[in-house]
Amino acid sequence: MTTQDTKIEKEAGDLSRRDFLGLLGKGAACAGALVGAGSALASASGGAVNALGGVGPAYQQADDQYAEAVKNPPKIPNYNWTQHKWAFGVDADLCIGCLRCVEACKMENSVQMDRNHTRTWVERYVYLEGEHHALVDSIHDIKNVVPGSNETRFKFDDRYKDGQFEGKKVEKAFFVAKLCNQCEKPSCVQVCPTGATYKSVDGPVLIDTKYCIGCQYCVQACPYGARSLNHQRGTAEKCNWCYHRITKGLQPACVEVCPTGTRIFGDRMDPESPVSEFIRNNKVNVLQPAMGNYPNVFYKGIDKEVF
Amino acid sequence: MHKHIVRLLTLVAIIAVVATTAKFSVIQDTFHQYGHYRGASVAQIAAKLPQHQGSASCQSCHKEIYAEWSSGIHRKAHKDNKVVGTVIKGGVNCEVCHNGPAGNHPSKEAMPLSIEDQVTTITHLKHTTHPANVADRNLMRDPEDMRILCTNCHEKTVGRPLRGKDKGGVPQVAVDGHGGKAQCNSCHNPHSPTINFAAIPRAPVDPITGKALPVSAEKSGDAGAGRSVAAMCSACHGDTGVSVNPEWPNLAGQNDSYLANSLKAFKAGERKNDLMSPMAAGLSDADMRNVAAYFSRNSCSVPGGDKAQAELGKAKAAAAGCVACHSSGGLRNPGKDGVSGAQVWPNLAGQNAGYLALSLKSFQDGSRTHAVMTSVAKTLSASDIDNLAAYYATVSCK
Numbered sequence: 001m002t003t004q005d006t007k008i009e010k011e012a013g014d015l016s017r018r019d020f021l022g023l024l025g026k027g028a029a030c031a032g033a034l035v036g037a038g039s040a041l042a043s044a045s046g047g048a049v050n051a052l053g054g055v056g057p058a059y060q061q062a063d064d065q066y067a068e069a070v071k072n073p074p075k076i077p078n079y080n081w082t083q084h085k086w087a088f089g090v091d092a093d094l095c096i097g098c099l100r101c102v103e104a105c106k107m108e109n110s111v112q113m114d115r116n117h118t119r120t121w122v123e124r125y126v127y128l129e130g131e132h133h134a135l136v137d138s139i140h141d142i143k144n145v146v147p148g149s150n151e152t153r154f155k156f157d158d159r160y161k162d163g164q165f166e167g168k169k170v171e172k173a174f175f176v177a178k179l180c181n182q183c184e185k186p187s188c189v190q191v192c193p194t195g196a197t198y199k200s201v202d203g204p205v206l207i208d209t210k211y212c213i214g215c216q217y218c219v220q221a222c223p224y225g226a227r228s229l230n231h232q233r234g235t236a237e238k239c240n241w242c243y244h245r246i247t248k249g250l251q252p253a254c255v256e257v258c259p260t261g262t263r264i265f266g267d268r269m270d271p272e273s274p275v276s277e278f279i280r281n282n283k284v285n286v287l288q289p290a291m292g293n294y295p296n297v298f299y300k301g302i303d304k305e306v307f
Numbered sequence: 308m309h310k311h312i313v314r315l316l317t318l319v320a321i322i323a324v325v326a327t328t329a330k331f332s333v334i335q336d337t338f339h340q341y342g343h344y345r346g347a348s349v350a351q352i353a354a355k356l357p358q359h360q361g362s363a364s365c366q367s368c369h370k371e372i373y374a375e376w377s378s379g380i381h382r383k384a385h386k387d388n389k390v391v392g393t394v395i396k397g398g399v400n401c402e403v404c405h406n407g408p409a410g411n412h413p414s415k416e417a418m419p420l421s422i423e424d425q426v427t428t429i430t431h432l433k434h435t436t437h438p439a440n441v442a443d444r445n446l447m448r449d450p451e452d453m454r455i456l457c458t459n460c461h462e463k464t465v466g467r468p469l470r471g472k473d474k475g476g477v478p479q480v481a482v483d484g485h486g487g488k489a490q491c492n493s494c495h496n497p498h499s500p501t502i503n504f505a506a507i508p509r510a511p512v513d514p515i516t517g518k519a520l521p522v523s524a525e526k527s528g529d530a531g532a533g534r535s536v537a538a539m540c541s542a543c544h545g546d547t548g549v550s551v552n553p554e555w556p557n558l559a560g561q562n563d564s565y566l567a568n569s570l571k572a573f574k575a576g577e578r579k580n581d582l583m584s585p586m587a588a589g590l591s592d593a594d595m596r597n598v599a600a601y602f603s604r605n606s607c608s609v610p611g612g613d614k615a616q617a618e619l620g621k622a623k624a625a626a627a628g629c630v631a632c633h634s635s636g637g638l639r640n641p642g643k644d645g646v647s648g649a650q651v652w653p654n655l656a657g658q659n660a661g662y663l664a665l666s667l668k669s670f671q672d673g674s675r676t677h678a679v680m681t682s683v684a685k686t687l688s689a690s691d692i693d694n695l696a697a698y699y700a701t702v703s704c705k
Contacts, residue, residue, distance in 0.1 A: 058342065060342060060343060061341065061342040062342075065339070065340070065341050065342050066341075068340055068341060069341045072340075074341075074346065074347070074349035074350040074353070075350050076349070076350050076353045076354075079353070081349070093468060094468065095468075096460055096464075096467045096468065096477055097464065097466060097467060098459045098460045099459070100403050100459070100460075104359060104402065107358055107359070108357070108358045108359055124465075124466045125466075126465065126466065155455075155458075155459055156464060156466075158462070158463075158464045158465060160465040163465060170465050173465045173466035174466050174468070175466050175467070195338065195342075195343040195344040195345070196344070197344075198342055198343065198344035199342075200349060201341070206348070206349065206352055207352075208344060208345050208348035208351075208352075210345070210348065211344070211345060211348070240352065242357075243352050243353055244352060244353050244354065244355035244356070244357060245357045245359075247353040248353075248357065250357055250359075250361070253357075253358070253359045256359050256361060256400065256402065257359065257400060257402050257403045259399040259400075259403050259460060259477070260477065
């Protein structure tokens with residue numbers, strides 16, 4: 001064997017290993033980029049249309065899949081999901097923080113009864129005199145639950161006796177009801193590894209508990225903290241606007257029991273529906289618009305610090 | 308071909324077969340039908356049965372309560388009375404307080420007829436025992452303490468919007484200063500909570516005009532002047548107010564305001580009695596105050612009654628909620644039974660059994676009416692009435 005041969009062989013050997021790995025890396029990167037671009041394109045075309053309340057493919061739904069959704073809709077009696085586009089309104093000016101919605105939701109959806117598991121909840125924002133940031137009270141926090149009430153009964157404790165807290169006067173306070181925003185571009189759907197959560201054509205983001213493996217990626221992905229893990233079932237838990245009720249022509253349970261009309265629900269495809277009127281007649285806002293999720297819960301009367 | 312290549316290819320082939328089999332057997336047919344999910348799951352999620360049924364579904368059995376509620380403030384609170392599906396939008400629906408009844412409610416078939424008859428005639432004073440305390444059924448939140456239930460919405464709380472015109476706020480009360488330890492439903496009917504304040508004057512109040520008096524002006528009639536008026540009453544009610552006939556009421560020791568109010572009602576025709584109506588027609592406002600003051604200061608006596616009946620009556624008085632008003636301690640606290648909590652309500656202690664029974668019967672048949680007593684009397688049987696009358700005729704009136 002000549003020196004030349006040895007050199008060639010050596011180069012060839014080096015090339016084959018390094019180049020192979022290099023090529024593999026480049027190839028993977030290219031493939032990833034392609035896939036990424038493809039899905040981004042699909043989501044952009046799907047989500048952008050629906051974010052404005054229009055009709056079209058849902059998030060991450062291809063055109064042929066949308067065509068199938070129109071042609072063979074799911075077999076729900078007297079209901080076609082392409083004819084509805086549900087939306088939710090919260091008029092925070094009316095909320096009295098009675099928490100009837102929380103209890104009704106737990107009853108309706110078999111949510112775990114303790115205060116750490118909720119599909120919908122209520123927060124109280126309290127501004128003290130001279131403070132620029134709000135104190136946020138939530139029923140998840142034991143100090144805001146009435147002493148003596150048990151783990152399954154909910155009531156805000158008034159820790160601001162005589163409008164005072166630690167010697168400071170309460171300047172402004174209000175309640176805000178929170179629930180899943182059923183976003184047009186849901187982060188939770190994007191991260192779900194098993195296809196257990198998805199954006200339905202009529203709006204709600206649903207969870208298929210049969211496919212959910214309880215990995216909780218979605219819990220972390222949600223910018224609104226709307227998801228939790230149901231420790232009894234071992235699957236993800238979140239509000240779906242009582243999909244089993246709205247597909248039967250009923251209101252979600254929380255809307256049904258809200259005694260003040262804070263919670264408003266309806267079909268955006270029907271201009272006369274309560275939520276269409278609510279959005280039309282009020283200056284509404286969504287939570288954290290900068291996150292780019294395009295929420296479908298519209299708020300009236302919330303403050304800058306509500307997110 | 309080299310052995311190791313063959314092994315590799317075999318392995319690849321096995322993996323391919325397993326993967327293909329898995330794809331067709333494990334992945335559901337409907338996966339990818341509408342997207343990266345199981346298409347069949349949409350209908351499965353929608354198939355779940357609703358728990359909350361809406362107020363309209365309560366109407367089919369609880370007709371009277373429904374009518375009471377639908378004409379009251381808890382129904383009328385909202386301007387938008389649109390009916391959407393089977394659910395009445397807005398308003399404080401049944402299931403706001405009775406949370407869980409539709410889900411935990413006994414089915415109509417499972418319910419004995421007698422109970423179904425009961426639910427259509429149930430009245431609000433029984434609210435503390437029905438429907439909340441049906442064994443093993445969580446039909447209502449905090450049924451045993453209405454103050455916890457009502458204050459969910461009506462307690463004065465920071466952050467709760469104040470009530471105002473065209474605002475959504477609800478009436479907010481500081482509980483300690485409002486009713487103390489009394490249960491909300493001793494005065495408010497939870498199904499229609501507005502109290503007709505005109506009918507329940509608050510002390511100090513002028514019993515004749517019904518107008519509130521400043522505390523310093525609280526002055527009852529002149530008992531001395533009343534004595535001369537009382538002369539015309541003595542033929543029936545005795546000189547000191549102890550009647551000669553057990554079917555006529557004893558006036559001795561009766562509450563001042565109640566007596567004056569009664570005379571006023573006879574004169575105005577709101578209460579009718581062949582003997583009393585013409586007598587009261589001849590009295591001036593001052594006469595009424597004076598004669599009421601006179602009789603209220605006389606000392607009462609216990610007429611007595613059947614002991615066995617009185618025992619039964621005592622139990623019924625507690626169950627029917629009589630003590631809410633006709634005990635000095637109210638519903639929850641110990642007090643003198645038969646001695647009423649307010650001057651405008653009559654003391655039952657020291658009263659004739661015959662008269663008490665007659666009064667309850669007149670409330671029952673509608674010949675005498677009162678916002679609370681009419682509905683209470685309708686829940687009583689004939690033997691209940693006799694027992695209650697015997698009981699109150701035997702309790703101490705001092």
